[in-house]
Amino acid sequence: MVTGASRGIGRAIALRLAEAGADIALWARDGDALQRVAGEVTALGVRALAVVCDVSDPAAVNAAAERVRSVLAPVTIVVNNAGAVLRKPTAELTDAEWRRILAVNLDATFYVTRSFLSDLTRAGGRVINISSIAGREGTALLAAYCAAKHGVVGLTRALAEELRAAKVSVNAICPGSVDTNMLREGMPDASADMTPDDIARTALFLAHTAPPALTGACIDVYG
Numbered sequence: 274m275v276t277g278a279s280r281g282i283g284r285a286i287a288l289r290l291a292e293a294g295a296d297i298a299l300w301a302r303d304g305d306a307l308q309r310v311a312g313e314v315t316a317l318g319v320r321a322l323a324v325v326c327d328v329s330d331p332a333a334v335n336a337a338a339e340r341v342r343s344v345l346a347p348v349t350i351v352v353n354n355a356g357a358v359l360r361k362p363t364a365e366l367t368d369a370e371w372r373r374i375l376a377v378n379l380d381a382t383f384y385v386t387r388s389f390l391s392d393l394t395r396a397g398g399r400v401i402n403i404s405s406i407a408g409r410e411g412t413a414l415l416a417a418y419c420a421a422k423h424g425v426v427g428l429t430r431a432l433a434e435e436l437r438a439a440k441v442s443v444n445a446i447c448p449g450s451v452d453t454n455m456l457r458e459g460m461p462d463a464s465a466d467m468t469p470d471d472i473a474r475t476a477l478f479l480a481h482t483a484p485p486a487l488t489g490a491c492i493d494v495y496g
Contacts, residue, residue, distance in 0.1 A: 274298035274341055274348055274387055276328050277355035279306035281453040282403060285469035286352055287314055290475045295350065296320040298341040300385075302327055302419035320345065326356045329373075329380035347390050348481045349398040353382040353425075356403065358459035363416040371417050378421035382428060390436075393495050397440035401471070401479050402429050404445045404491065415459060421449075433489030442488040446477050448472050449495040466496025 275290070277283035277300035287297050290312045299314070301307045301319060314321035322344050326337040341348060357377040359370055360392040382402055392398065407415060408422030429445040436443060451472060452465035475494055479487070 274300060274345075274350070274389070275352040275354060276300040276326075276373035276381065277403075279303045279310055281455065282448070282451060282469045282472045283352070283354040283475035284310050284313075286476045288317070289470070289473040290321045290350070290480060291317040291321070292354075293481055294319060295480075296322075296345050298322045298324060298338060298345055298348070300324050300326045300328065300355070318350065324389070325451065328385055329376035331380075331384045334381070334384040334388050338385075342392070346392065346394050347398075348392040349396045350401070351386060351389050351393065351398070352401045352403070352476060352480070353385055354403040355381055356455060358403075358415065358418045358420060358455050360414045360459050360461075362414060366417060373496060375421045375424070378418065379424040379428070382425055386432065393441045394436065394439040399480055400429075400432065400436075400441065400443040401476050402445040403476075404447045406447050406449045406493065406495070408445070408447055408491070409493065410491060412460070421474070429491060430489050437488060440485055442479075442483070442485050444483075444488060445491040446472060446475050446479070447491055447493045449493075451496075467494065 275287045278299035304325045311321040311323040404425040405422040407419045408426045433443040450466045
């Protein structure tokens with residue numbers, strides 16, 4: 274299953290996994306865009322389940338996970354890609370803005386992963402978290418985003434250790450400048466060094482061909 278699957282990196286990951294033969298549960302808030310991606314996935318000869326879900330809402334996540342299980346169980350690959358960015362001086366950030374960015378990027382990664390842990394531990398599954406180079410470094414005017422993505426890196430490493438005995442691999446991808454709307458929103462003066470498919474190909478490796486012993490890694494993809 275892939276969150277934030279209606280566009281950009283999430284869409285590209287869903288299509289790469291579908292090409293490799295995986296049935297895909299697609300999660301996003303934009304139902305119309307999600308249906309379009311579901312059509313692209315089914316055209317590749319696999320099943321697609323489109324689920325409209327606000328991943329920052331734990332109750333909505335649990336309900337969506339149950340729906341996925343009823344159709345595509347067991348879930349063996351979880352891709353936490355949903356994200357949001359806000360470019361603003363730290364002194365001007367409101368409490369609500371701070372919480373929103375952490376909720377969509379960090380809280381959601383926890384909620385979604387937790388909702389599928391029973392499937393993952395039974396199957397020896399794989400978790401792929403999309404962090405950012407901002408999860409490695411600091412960037413002016415992106416304090417909330419950087420804090421959230423650093424948190425995703427920490428969560429990835431902690432879960433990798435916790436789930437090692439269950440043979441569940443947990444890894445993160447830390448992209449640099451990818452040609453997405455989020456890049457244009459968060460860093461409008463930056464030039465894109467990569468396409469979403471560059472990240473999708475990395476996710477496919479982690480989901481499909483990487484050895485199970487590769488866990489706890491945070492892979493920088495700079496372009």
